[in-house]
Amino acid sequence: MGCECSKLAACCWDSEQNGPIHEAPEAAENAEKSEPDELPAFCDYTIEQLRMATSGFAVENIVSEHGEKAPNVVYKGKLENQKRIAVKRFNRSAWPDTRQFLEEARSVGQLRNHRLANLLGCCCEGDERLLVAEFMPNETLAKHLFHWETQPMKWPMRLRVALYLAQALDYCTSKGRDLYHDLNAYRILFDDDGNPRLSCFGLMKNSRDGKSYSTNLAFTPPEYLRTGRVTPESVIYSFGTLLLDLLSGKHIPPSHALDLIRDRNIQMLTDSCLEGQFSNDEGTELVHLASKCLQYEPRERPNPKSLAAALIPLQKENEVPSHVLMGIPHGDAAFPLSPLGEACLRMDLTAIHEILEKLGYKDDEGAETELSFQMWTNQMQETLNSKKKGDVAFRNKAFRTTIECYTQFIDGGTMFSPTVFARRSLSYLMSDTPQDALNDAVQAQVISPVWHVASYLQAASLFALGRENDAQIALREGSILEEKRNKTS
Known part of the structure; x- marks a missing residue:
């Protein structure tokens, strides 16, 4: 593992010997990057x-x-x-x-x-x-740390999570929001670039009286059990439990972890997946920071700024992007596309038409059967006739007629069919009205939230509108949904 237990234990628990955690001017380097340009006002x-x-x-x-x-x-x-x-x-x-x-x-x-x-x-x-x-698309820290599927989180990434979290808390503290409710591994999310972010939801109380600390009692700050209130020092205690999570790859109760540290049994505390990935000094410092945060007396715990200062020198592989360390597909990186996905990427509308025609209505989850039982009124019969005429027109590539007939069916309001919206969406694309096509593709997804075809058609519409970045996102979403669908089927 590259750490000697005796050295770790002697150094990480004796806080008086180590003295206070000193601040460094670099601590707020990234935390000062406030006001992201791309975000609108609240x-x-x-x-x-x-x-x-x-x-x-x-x-x-x-x-x-x-x-x-x-x-x-x-x-x-x-x-x-x-x-x-x-x-x-x-x-x-x-x-x-x-x-x-x-x-x-x-x-x-x-x-x-x-x-x-x-x-x-x-x-x-x-x-x-x-x-x-x-929205953060790349899951939670709990998922990557405790329930990983392809690879365990690497040591440099764990150190980066700790630093970014400390910087997030430091920024919030500097803005007068030093209370965070129930800080845990589910509150840390990963963005498109694989960078960890702290969920803003924990900055809001979950109830009007502020008594919203909901973690298991084994992980609750001692003072919360006495007062029932969250304090800034309670947040630091929770930060300490997260440092233990990062070190161990498991959710270990702080009292048990501190016993292991006192008994110099650090091997029981450290994730076996990390063997050989870090030095004695790095392991010692992380355990030392965790034990400082977990002090019984709240006043003895460090503040976020000093934590960030202590974590900066530990950072490794700074030049490697987070998505690489995490093994997360990113940006323009190639990802597998089905024939429909490829057709939407190429804007091959003829190929899309052929695929939708072959697909028919099999993704409408019984809609066709339901329609057959609704033919007892003239109005219903009229609506069904509009759909049938639309189907014939779509098959014959008479897209203007398709739009008219499907619009009559939709306006009839007897039933919502994602396939009809998808077909009308393509017909709008064929008629060079991409905004209408996008609206219909969105409606198809409203009706059927996990239908990959709706996402693919949104991508095609966005490409036609010249919104390349949004189109790539929709294309990736369609690919993910289709892959999930194929796995479950």
Whole structure:
């Protein structure tokens, strides 16, 4: 493992011998990069906007840890402008005071930093309380650290996570937001570049009284058990538990970890996957920082700025991008595309038409059967006739007629068919009206949130609109959805 237990134990627990953690001017180097240029100002959203963005708060779009059973559920979504978002929907009893919720949300919404998954807006209508944040597509620290599938997280990346998290907390503290509720490995997310970000949701209380510390009691700061309140020092205690997570690759109760340190049994604390990846000094310093953060007396714990200062000298492989260290596909890196994905990338509309025609309505999940039972009224018969005429026109590449007939079917409002929207989307592309095509592709995804065809058609529409970056994102999303679909089938 490259660490000698006796050296580690002697050095990491004797805090008096080591003295205080000194600050360095470089500590805030990246934390000062506030106000990301690409982010809009905090704004209010309507419940209808967010319902549309999340396909009606579809179960398929839930990304929070406990799914539907979580007290406050987080969904992934996409706004009309194609910006991806995360939407936290509070339970109806969490924020009865509208004014208090808005004040809290707008205060957190003033923060803008590259180390945060920033809050973009909120929604407060009737009993609904929702927060809207940047969407981080590359999972949580818990996923990469505890439940990895392809490779364990490398030591340099673990050190980078620790530094970026300290810088995020330092930035929040500098802006007067030094309380973070329930800091844990699920609150650290990875962005498109594979960089770790701290979720802004933890900066909001989960309830009006602030008693929102929800981790297992074995990981709870001692003072919380006495007072039931989160303090800035409680946040540092939680940071210490995260340092232990990074070192061990497991969620070890702090009391057990401290016993191991006192008994000089550090091998039991260190992730076996890290063997040979770090030196005695690096391991010693990380354990020393963790033990300082886990001091029983809150006043003896360091502050975020001094933690960041201590972590900067430990950084390794600074020139290697995070996505490389993480093994995450990035940007223009090649990713596998199916024939439909390839056709959308090339904007080969004829090939797309051929594939959609062969696909038929088999992805409408019983819609055709349902329609056959609805033929008992003249209005229904008329609507069905419009669809049948649209199908014939689509097959014969009479795209103007296709649009007219499918529009009559959609306006009839008897049934929602993602396939009809997909076919009309392509017909709009064939008719050189890409914005209408994009609108229909989005509607297809609203009806069927995990349908890869809808994402692919959004990509084709965005390419036609000249929005290359958004198109590449939609193309990748389509590829991921199709791969998942193929695995489950």
